Amino acid sequence: MSRKILEVNNLTKIHGRGCPLCLESTGPEADTNICPHCGSVVAAHGVSFDLYQGEILGIIGESGSGKSTVVKTLYFDDAPSAGEAVFFDEDAQYDLYSLNAAQQRSLRNKRFGMVYQNPHLGLNFNVSAGGNIAERLLMSDVAHYGAIRERARSLLVRTEVLENRMDENPKKFSGGMQQRVQIAKALATRPPLLFLDEVTTGLDLSVQAAILDLILEIQHELDTAMIVVTHDLGVVRLLAGRTLVMKYGRVIETGLTDQILEDPQHAYTQRLVASAL
Amino acid sequence: MDDIILCVEGYAKQFYLHSRQRLIPSAAQVNLTVRAGQLTALIGPTGAGKSSILKGIYRTYLPSAGRLLYTNAQGHTLDLALAGEHHILELRRREIGFVTQFLHCLPRQPALDVVAEPLLTRGVTREAARQQAAGLLERLAVPQRLWGVPPATFSGGEKQRINLARGLIARPRLLLLDEPTASLDAATTEHVITLIQEMKQDGVGMIAIFHHPALVERLADTVVALSPPAMTVTDELIEHIA
Numbered sequence: 459m460s461r462k463i464l465e466v467n468n469l470t471k472i473h474g475r476g477c478p479l480c481l482e483s484t485g486p487e488a489d490t491n492i493c494p495h496c497g498s499v500v501a502a503h504g505v506s507f508d509l510y511q512g513e514i515l516g517i518i519g520e521s522g523s524g525k526s527t528v529v530k531t532l533y534f535d536d537a538p539s540a541g542e543a544v545f546f547d548e549d550a551q552y553d554l555y556s557l558n559a560a561q562q563r564s565l566r567n568k569r570f571g572m573v574y575q576n577p578h579l580g581l582n583f584n585v586s587a588g589g590n591i592a593e594r595l596l597m598s599d600v601a602h603y604g605a606i607r608e609r610a611r612s613l614l615v616r617t618e619v620l621e622n623r624m625d626e627n628p629k630k631f632s633g634g635m636q637q638r639v640q641i642a643k644a645l646a647t648r649p650p651l652l653f654l655d656e657v658t659t660g661l662d663l664s665v666q667a668a669i670l671d672l673i674l675e676i677q678h679e680l681d682t683a684m685i686v687v688t689h690d691l692g693v694v695r696l697l698a699g700r701t702l703v704m705k706y707g708r709v710i711e712t713g714l715t716d717q718i719l720e721d722p723q724h725a726y727t728q729r730l731v732a733s734a735l
Numbered sequence: 736m737d738d739i740i741l742c743v744e745g746y747a748k749q750f751y752l753h754s755r756q757r758l759i760p761s762a763a764q765v766n767l768t769v770r771a772g773q774l775t776a777l778i779g780p781t782g783a784g785k786s787s788i789l790k791g792i793y794r795t796y797l798p799s800a801g802r803l804l805y806t807n808a809q810g811h812t813l814d815l816a817l818a819g820e821h822h823i824l825e826l827r828r829r830e831i832g833f834v835t836q837f838l839h840c841l842p843r844q845p846a847l848d849v850v851a852e853p854l855l856t857r858g859v860t861r862e863a864a865r866q867q868a869a870g871l872l873e874r875l876a877v878p879q880r881l882w883g884v885p886p887a888t889f890s891g892g893e894k895q896r897i898n899l900a901r902g903l904i905a906r907p908r909l910l911l912l913d914e915p916t917a918s919l920d921a922a923t924t925e926h927v928i929t930l931i932q933e934m935k936q937d938g939v940g941m942i943a944i945f946h947h948p949a950l951v952e953r954l955a956d957t958v959v960a961l962s963p964p965a966m967t968v969t970d971e972l973i974e975h976i977a
Contacts, residue, residue: 513821667843671841674841700824728752
């Protein structure tokens with residue numbers, strides 16, 4: 459069996475000052491993620507899971523379920539309020555939230571990759587597509603100009619961005635093409651762990667399909683572990699071996715993806731599956 | 736005795752539908768064994784829970800009761816009803832295959848790659864995997880002009896043969912077959928029978944649901960007759976929950 463790459467325990471994120479009643483007053487039973495006593499938002503609470511090398515884990519749920527919060531805290535975009543996460547690299551392990559800022563930045567630049575729904579979060583629109591990839595390579599200590607340019611070129615070719623548009627600003631690209639540049643950028647350092655946050659949402663169906671195919675091919679070729687956040691059951695069906703279902707900041711159900719889709723246990727998951735097209 | 740690879744004791748499956756607050760029985764009190772190189776056939780009317788058993792073994796369904804004791808290639812026995820998800824995924828990759836009634840595969844992939852896929856996940860090179868896939872498709876009389884096309888547009892019988900080829904290619908230790916010949920003509924069915932017989936000789940243990948009694952007669956070493964789960968039991972359970 460392949461090795462464990464990530465272990466997340468009781469991850470919690472509360473926006474606001476929080477109060478002693480926050481946790482008991484929110485969640486699926488309370489039917490809200492906003493604490494009625496202090497107005498804080500319990501974006502995620504008690505999220506625990508593990509992830510193995512080369513595995514794709516799906517997180518599904520509607521807006522406000524906390525699914526994006528999970529990957530944002532793991533990618534250090536956001537600091538959690540409580541909980542821990544351990545990343546097992548090839549020869550070392552890191553307790554993510556006890557690292558200092560420089561150490562966190564280093565993991566983020568070299569060992570993790572992120573693809574956002576909104577390309578503006580993942581790409582620098584002041585430089586070219588190739589420049590975006592070069593930025594990431596420079597941050598991970600590749601400094602030779604020729605080497606960087608060659609790597610950027612091969613990554614863009616791999617993600618099917620036309621080579622001759624490498625020096626263009628991604629502002630001018632279509633949505634699907636921007637996602638491809640984001641994926642190329644995320645992959646630049648060959649990270650063992652990739653986060654994908656609603657990467658196909660809002661794209662044309664045919665473009666969605668091509669992006670999903672690309673993600674699967676990459677997972678096959680590089681054995682990258684991925685966490686795929688989506689509200690689309692079709693995406694987890696296609697990509698993920700296991701799936702977490704979230705609602706109002708809590709994980710309400712977890713299982714093999716085919717089991718979640720064919721034999722959902724929780725009332726909410728049953729409704730979700732029954733309402734899928 | 737040591738050639739038993741799966742022993743199911745008291746398997747039961749019910750679904751609880753939250754929206755209707757109802758318990759739907761699917762299978763009850765199922766006992767069976769599968770031996771290496773032998774085929775156990777499930778027979779019984781629609782609703783007797785035949786597919787439910789296969790899905791329980793594959794863990795597409797979470798069993799409601801019973802033990803599903805599987806002995807793996809290393810000789811360790813584990814209960815599939817309780818095994819961790821990573822364990823199940825590993826078994827699906829290496830040891831347990833499932834030919835479902837309908838083909839579920841990645842869209843946009845040519846038939847040849849769909850069939851070759853289980854070999855790739857076991858580390859066979861793409862070239863060698865494709866070659867084996869081609870050999871199998873030829874034996875199942877899938878016309879060569881279809882090999883490079885995604886199966887989405889194929890006829891029922893063509894899809895079924897792709898599904899079968901994909902299930903057989905990696906020679907799993909335990910193979911679950913859900914009506915693998917339902918939409919095949921007589922000649923193709925004969926090819927499938929020959930392939931299943933070869934798998935048996937290779938030591939593959941199988942549980943199968945067949946459409947035709949004649950196939951059960953020709954291929955099964957053991958027959959398990961199922962009847963739909965008794966309603967009286969269910970009524971009690973409903974009261975219990977309510």
